[in-house]
Amino acid sequence: MSRRPGASTLAIHGPPHRLPDGAPAVTPIYQSSTFVHPVGSTEEVRYTRYGNNPNQVEVARRYAALEGAERAIFLASGMAATALAHLAVLAPGDHLLASRWIYGGTRTLFDQEFGRHGISVSYIDPDQPREWRRQIRPETRAVFVEAITNPLMRVVDVPGIAKVTRDRGLALLVDNTFASPVLFRPLEHGADVVITSATKYLSGHSDVIAGAVAGPAPVIEEVTRLLRNWGPSIDPHAAWLTERGMKTLALRMDRATANARAVAEWAVGRPEFSGVHWPGLEGHPDHQLAASILDGFGAMVGLSLAGGTKAAERLCARVRMVVHAPSLAGVESLISEPRLTSHRGLSAAEREAMGFPDGFVRLSCGCEDAEDLIADLEGALG
């Protein structure tokens, strides 16, 4: 094949190759911590904590192909991926410039842990292009953003920020969890490193905790070195489930994104909502940017309830099919209040600085039938 294979082909086959006679069509699970090592050999030791179990290697090969990255490595969670990706490019004394619009757990990691390693972090609103240049310090080494932000579904101008990081010789790390490589491939837009919580769209069935980092070989080698020392390797079964989930990633993204459009268009007309946050809506502040850099507007919808916190709780309590649980990107639709879940570590002032009100719920549209999803929401409002 001379053209670059599409996302489904890459996820199903990896970079296409002919399997040898007798080979299993599907990667078997190597549920083994260790592997026979040749006596007297100085070859690399195969050991599951090292990230070189065949399931870990295979899922990483496919994910690297999806992101268009030289290499990738999987870890035990999205948080492990975020932590080690940053530790791979930052050293004591360095400064990290981060977007303020990020997952609460990432914010807590930066605030509670990075200082202990001599890394300072400051935050800016990512929609202020001039601020990026102004806030860079002599000791700044890296910039971190989420491409589609948690929880407000703002879309960040990765190509614009990449121009600044390239000029200044900084590493640009992008958390691509909400978009997935089907909708956005940060490396094609000038980012250096991609981070993802594979717990979400890559695995896609709310049954795995996993994370991954993709990028140039030297960065992935450094993440792998840290992985071997700190130990957050992915279990082979979780790696296998993630590989299986990835095979339907593009199909799921299509369906879930179509459901998000249906829900967003339905919600816009309802008096119960004072705001509908989905980048596919023309009134969304980043609609033009999203249309120009994304291959789809995503399956996450934010809903601001006009009745505030009480109305949000009522909605969450009354849905019958949609699952009230603090995660996203499963085949089942999930609803949560970020104030009490993904962003509970933040003070009210910090949440306000991020721009989300208390009556805000985050709906992760799954792959059910759109009519049933809307009927469930409608019933809960009624």
Ligand SMILES: Cc1ncc(COP(=O)(O)O)c(C=O)c1O
């Ligand atoms: C954008 C984003 N990044 C990273 C993470 C952390 O992922 P995990 O729960 O797999 O550690 C999350 C979790 O919700 C997330 O939403």
